Amino acid sequence: MKISLTFDIERDNPNFLDTYKGLTEGLPKILKLLDDFKIKGTFFCTGFIARINSNVIRSIERRGHEIACHGLDHERLSKLNYSECKKIISRNREILQNLCESKIYGFRAPFLDPPQFLPSLLENLDFSYDSSFKKRRENYESANSILEFPPSQFSVFFRFPFGYQFLRKRIFQMDSIVLYFHPWEAINMRKLLNNETTAVDLIKKGLFRPDRWIHTGRKFLTNLRSFISDSIIKKINFLPLRDLC
Numbered sequence: 001m002k003i004s005l006t007f008d009i010e011r012d013n014p015n016f017l018d019t020y021k022g023l024t025e026g027l028p029k030i031l032k033l034l035d036d037f038k039i040k041g042t043f044f045c046t047g048f049i050a051r052i053n054s055n056v057i058r059s060i061e062r063r064g065h066e067i068a069c070h071g072l073d074h075e076r077l078s079k080l081n082y083s084e085c086k087k088i089i090s091r092n093r094e095i096l097q098n099l100c101e102s103k104i105y106g107f108r109a110p111f112l113d114p115p116q117f118l119p120s121l122l123e124n125l126d127f128s129y130d131s132s133f134k135k136r137r138e139n140y141e142s143a144n145s146i147l148e149f150p151p152s153q154f155s156v157f158f159r160f161p162f163g164y165q166f167l168r169k170r171i172f173q174m175d176s177i178v179l180y181f182h183p184w185e186a187i188n189m190r191k192l193l194n195n196e197t198t199a200v201d202l203i204k205k206g207l208f209r210p211d212r213w214i215h216t217g218r219k220f221l222t223n224l225r226s227f228i229s230d231s232i233i234k235k236i237n238f239l240p241l242r243d244l245c
């Protein structure tokens with residue numbers, strides 16, 4: 001069995017907050033955890049993050065992880081046309097490629113909300129894979145050379161009560177899975193939301209949604225550590241997505 005751990009590197013809870021605590025405080029904890037187990041993951045990065053803190057991108061790559069693209073400033077690509085998307089994705093890759101020694105192979109649409117033409121656009125831009133469509137769907141424009149790695153919807157269960165036990169059982173029955181996480185999940189989002197937003201904001205912005213904050217921070221890191229450790233005992237391979245191409 002193969003597991004790919006993927007992380008979207010962007011601001012905290014995009015569209016709701018303008019803070020970067022996940023980047024400054026959460027990401028180092030995630031990188032340390034992966035180092036502890038000598039596991040390599042895939043990090044989908046926005047161009048904006050690379051511009052404000054290029055050292056973050058370099059330090060992820062230096063540890064042997066894969067850097068991939070995730071838009072310029074986390075744009076909702078399904079609302080944009082082909083040439084607008086092309087401009088964003090090309091620039092995103094250019095910014096990241098200038099910082100990275102390894103070739104950039106992959107893309108993931110922000111909000112997992114890709115336009116239907118995304119695979120053919122990625123093919124046109126000479127990418128190797130996409131990880132944006134939640135399930136293998138018939139209704140996107142397929143592109144022969146683009147591999148699709150659908151991200152699993154299970155990831156949020158890492159933070160729900162009893163979710164981890166359910167998750168572990170289901171995942172260990174599969175052949176392969178792509179799990180996706182965010183650096184803000186490794187910090188206490190409840191505390192951050194209380195500091196950064198008013199009660200009215202919380203309702204207006206939909207932040208009462210528990211998946212935005214529940215069991216973020218220590219609980220998330222504990223569950224992730226325990227999951228990796230159980231997987232290693234079962235001799236499961238952890239591979240960055242580029243190694244599946």
Ligand SMILES: [Zn+2]
Binds near residue numbers: 014070074109110111
């Ligand atoms: Zn994202």
